[in-house]
Amino acid sequence: MTTMETSGKGRGPVGDASSAGLRPASPDIMAARRQDQRRKWTEIALFTSPALLLFALFVVFPVISAARYSLYKWNGVKAFSEAEFIGFENYARALWGGNDPATQGAFRSAYTEPFWQAMGHNLLIIVASMAIQLPLALLIALVLNRKFPGRSIVRVIIFAPYVISEVIAGVMWFIIFDPNGIATQFVESIGLHPPEGGWFESQQWGIWTVFFIVTWKYLGLAIILFLAGLSGVSQELQEAAAIDGASWWQIQRRINIPLIGPTIRIWVFLSLIGSIQLFDMVWVLNRGGTQGQYATIATFMMQYGFLRKDVGFGSAVAVIMFLISLLVAIGYMLTVLRRDNDNSELAR
Amino acid sequence: MAHMRRMAAFAAIAASTALVLAACSEPSDDPTGGPTTGANDEPVTLTWWHNGVAGDSGENTLGDYWDKVAADFMAEHTNVTIEIEQIQNEDLQRTRIPTALQSGDAPDIFQQWGGGEMAAQAEAGYLMDLSDTLSDTISTLGGAVGPWQSDGKTYGLPFQFAVEGIWYRKSLFEQAGITAEPTTMDELGAAVEALKAANITPIAVGAADKWPSAHWWYNFALQACSQDTIKNMGSFDFTDPCFVQAGEDLEAFLATEPFQADFTSTVAQTGATSSAGMVANGNAAMELMGQWNYFVYQGFTDGSDEAIQALLDDLDWFPMPGVGGGAGDPTAALGGGDGFSCYVDAPAVCADFLAYIASDDVQRGFAETVGGLPVNPNATDAVSSPVNQEIAQAASNAAYVQLWLDTDLGPNVGGALNDGIATIFGGTGTAQNPVDAMVAAAATE
Numbered sequence: 001m002t003t004m005e006t007s008g009k010g011r012g013p014v015g016d017a018s019s020a021g022l023r024p025a026s027p028d029i030m031a032a033r034r035q036d037q038r039r040k041w042t043e044i045a046l047f048t049s050p051a052l053l054l055f056a057l058f059v060v061f062p063v064i065s066a067a068r069y070s071l072y073k074w075n076g077v078k079a080f081s082e083a084e085f086i087g088f089e090n091y092a093r094a095l096w097g098g099n100d101p102a103t104q105g106a107f108r109s110a111y112t113e114p115f116w117q118a119m120g121h122n123l124l125i126i127v128a129s130m131a132i133q134l135p136l137a138l139l140i141a142l143v144l145n146r147k148f149p150g151r152s153i154v155r156v157i158i159f160a161p162y163v164i165s166e167v168i169a170g171v172m173w174f175i176i177f178d179p180n181g182i183a184t185q186f187v188e189s190i191g192l193h194p195p196e197g198g199w200f201e202s203q204q205w206g207i208w209t210v211f212f213i214v215t216w217k218y219l220g221l222a223i224i225l226f227l228a229g230l231s232g233v234s235q236e237l238q239e240a241a242a243i244d245g246a247s248w249w250q251i252q253r254r255i256n257i258p259l260i261g262p263t264i265r266i267w268v269f270l271s272l273i274g275s276i277q278l279f280d281m282v283w284v285l286n287r288g289g290t291q292g293q294y295a296t297i298a299t300f301m302m303q304y305g306f307l308r309k310d311v312g313f314g315s316a317v318a319v320i321m322f323l324i325s326l327l328v329a330i331g332y333m334l335t336v337l338r339r340d341n342d343n344s345e346l347a348r
Numbered sequence: 349m350a351h352m353r354r355m356a357a358f359a360a361i362a363a364s365t366a367l368v369l370a371a372c373s374e375p376s377d378d379p380t381g382g383p384t385t386g387a388n389d390e391p392v393t394l395t396w397w398h399n400g401v402a403g404d405s406g407e408n409t410l411g412d413y414w415d416k417v418a419a420d421f422m423a424e425h426t427n428v429t430i431e432i433e434q435i436q437n438e439d440l441q442r443t444r445i446p447t448a449l450q451s452g453d454a455p456d457i458f459q460q461w462g463g464g465e466m467a468a469q470a471e472a473g474y475l476m477d478l479s480d481t482l483s484d485t486i487s488t489l490g491g492a493v494g495p496w497q498s499d500g501k502t503y504g505l506p507f508q509f510a511v512e513g514i515w516y517r518k519s520l521f522e523q524a525g526i527t528a529e530p531t532t533m534d535e536l537g538a539a540v541e542a543l544k545a546a547n548i549t550p551i552a553v554g555a556a557d558k559w560p561s562a563h564w565w566y567n568f569a570l571q572a573c574s575q576d577t578i579k580n581m582g583s584f585d586f587t588d589p590c591f592v593q594a595g596e597d598l599e600a601f602l603a604t605e606p607f608q609a610d611f612t613s614t615v616a617q618t619g620a621t622s623s624a625g626m627v628a629n630g631n632a633a634m635e636l637m638g639q640w641n642y643f644v645y646q647g648f649t650d651g652s653d654e655a656i657q658a659l660l661d662d663l664d665w666f667p668m669p670g671v672g673g674g675a676g677d678p679t680a681a682l683g684g685g686d687g688f689s690c691y692v693d694a695p696a697v698c699a700d701f702l703a704y705i706a707s708d709d710v711q712r713g714f715a716e717t718v719g720g721l722p723v724n725p726n727a728t729d730a731v732s733s734p735v736n737q738e739i740a741q742a743a744s745n746a747a748y749v750q751l752w753l754d755t756d757l758g759p760n761v762g763g764a765l766n767d768g769i770a771t772i773f774g775g776t777g778t779a780q781n782p783v784d785a786m787v788a789a790a791a792t793e
Contacts, residue, residue: 073792073793075468075760075793076446076450077446077449077450077468077469077472077474078468078471078472079472082472093788093792098791100791103787103788103791105784106783106784106785106787106788106791107788107791109780109781109784109785109788110764110767110768110781110784110785110787110788110789111788178613178621179609179610179613179614179621180621196610197610197612197613197774197775198610198612198613199613200613201556201610201612201613201774203774203776286556286615290555290556290558290612290770290773290774291770291771291774291776291777293774303763303767306442307442307759307763308759308760308763308764308789309446309468309758309759309760310760310789310792312792313792
């Protein structure tokens with residue numbers, strides 16, 4: 001860093017250099033530098049413009065469009081110019097049943113309840129990921145973080161589910177958890193009763209069955225990330241601690257886990273966003289259930305907005321989802337991840 | 349070197365600009381792209397999207413038949429070229445047609461299921477009004493055209509239409525000692541008990557797909573509500589208490605446990621554990637389904653002529669029994685069909701082609717080759733299988749035939765209705781739920 005700073009100062013305003021009594025830069029060099037600067041900015045503009053254009057076209061524009069659609073009563077079939085402007089009514093219908101007393105009861109039962117049911121499922125997946133997946137993945141990573149025969153095979157096996165496409169995984173688990181499937185037979189063979197109505201359709205177990213599959217699918221990513229983090233932890237620290245008489249657990253607790261903190265925090269961030277946007281697999285698993293037993297906010301949006309062709313309402317749900325993701329992302333960046341960024345600046 | 353970098357930068361921005369421009373450019377309003385007369389010898393191309401795709405066995409009877417129909421038409425009209433695209437049913441209905449219509453670059457002829465979805469397309473101005481040009485064909489087909497009409501205008505022509513009823517396995521009925529087809533709900537209840545006593549699953553329902561279970565509610569509603577009340581559903585009037593009554597009748601029927609175990613986890617058509625698979629494999633005695641299950645059941649055999657014949661010999665059909673005591677006519681029936689619409693800007697010859705599809709000969713060929721039920725009365729003599737003849741007979745015996753309620757109401761209110769009914773099947777909802785769902789969805793229309 002010190003060398004960087006020195007060279008940085010060296011690039012300071014030319015006038016300073018001359019006033020400090022240093023040899024003034026010749027006009028030739030100044031012109032060359034100006035040209036250099038100009039070329040740098042031209043290149044930045046040229047090279048980022050394709051990405052910025054695409055970002056504007058495929059990210060910014062759709063978000064603005066969705067926000068606009070969400071204020072209208074629009075079925076996506078007729079021309080949008082003929083759609084009726086209804087303000088924030090679509091949001092109100094999702095959140096509390098709308099503002100029209102005549103239909104509020106109907107909206108509460110048919111729209112608001114399923115909406116909050118789906119939101120609850122997302123929240124449950126988030127909490128369960130932190131409470132179950134995180135400790136589990138950490139434990140497995142710590143155990144695997146040593147040399148033993150067949151280590152690479154074990155790692156491949158653990159990571160394999162993550163590589164399988166969500167759709168294929170969904171179809172596979174749908175067959176396994178069929179009321180006549182392997183899971184049912186297994187549970188019966190050990191003397192337990194499988195959930196009534198089927199695994200997914202069960203009011204009580206549906207969302208937990210999905211959580212089980214999500215854990216199977218994404219645990220490997222967490223473990224591989226943590227293992228990568230652990231491989232960066234200095235061997236000498238661990239050996240020094242061992243010489244001082246620290247037990248295996250003390251080494252993990254005091255050295256390894258704190259040192260892979262940044263990796264854990266990044267995983268938490270990815271997991272949060274992934275849980276909020278959970279869609280593909282749930283959709284393949286019969287679209288969140290016949291009564292939304294394991295619907296997420298994304299499948300709710302798809303069902304109400306796209307299948308039913310109520311694009312205005314679907315857009316409102318999409319905007320709600322976008323705002324939640326944005327707030328979570330910004331909040332997490334500003335609080336938790338800022339520490340890591342500050343630390344990395346200190347490290348420099 | 350710097351020069352080369354600048355060149356690269358320039359190339360990059362040029363490429364990205366081209367990309368963006370390509371993505372933004374919309375089909376231009378070419379004045380020559382509008383309606384053409386199609387008359388005389390001016391070359392005309394018709395694009396045609398239909399749902400006749402190959403099944404698991406690789407056979408595509410319907411698609412092959414449409415190829416032949418198009419070829420015959422082109423032979424008669426040498427200036428016409430028909431370009432066909434075969435698209436899977438759900439993709440076609442939910443994704444391809446809506447986006448094509450939105451983009452303004454729609455196929456000239458496309459599959460049309462009628463009802464509320466068609467009405468929305470017509471209202472948006474996407475469909476050709478066929479009322480005057482095809483008035484002769486429309487009067488030949490008669491009442492079957494109803495679902496393809498909106499506000500007194502005809503926006504499509506059906507090529508097949510059939511009522512639904514209960515498919516059953518004769519051998520399982522015999523095993524349970526049932527000697528006659530049930531004609532009332534009491535008799536159906538007795539048959540259910542007899543089958544259960546013989547350790548046979550009485551009725552299979554693919555409730556995981558929602559619509560198969562919804563059809564039970566539709567039938568109860570048809571019995572509980574007068575024809576006028578059912579008709580008024582189209583104008584989103586759900587105030588009549590008969591709709592709640594239909595839900596209560598359904599609850600009472602569910603309480604007799606007529607369906608297979610875990611029925612909300614059962615799909616309708618995919619795999620041996622589906623409701624159709626259960627009936628085809630003799631694991632359930634009955635199923636309430638449309639005429640298409642005649643083909644779906646055959647798909648569960650090994651495909652050999654003997655296996656198909658053995659199945660068809662044991663398969664029979666009876667109309668949905670009347671509940672009695674309601675405002676509806678006990679013989680009212682539910683049905684649905686398939687048809688085609690012309691895009692509003694399609695060449696005029698498109699209408700001629702629709703009329704050709706509905707003509708006596710093509711309809712007769714449809715019944716003979718594909719095994720479907722034609723809508724043209726002059727072609728009914730070509731229906732050969734006894735079950736299909738029975739289904740055709742039931743349609744003519746019915747007091748009136750009501751289009752599937754979800755199709756009739758359109759994807760929004762119809763979808764909401766099905767979701768509301770699913771909560772009754774799941775045991776969490778009340779008879780009020782389907783009505784609430786319809787009222788709420790109707791307010792968003």
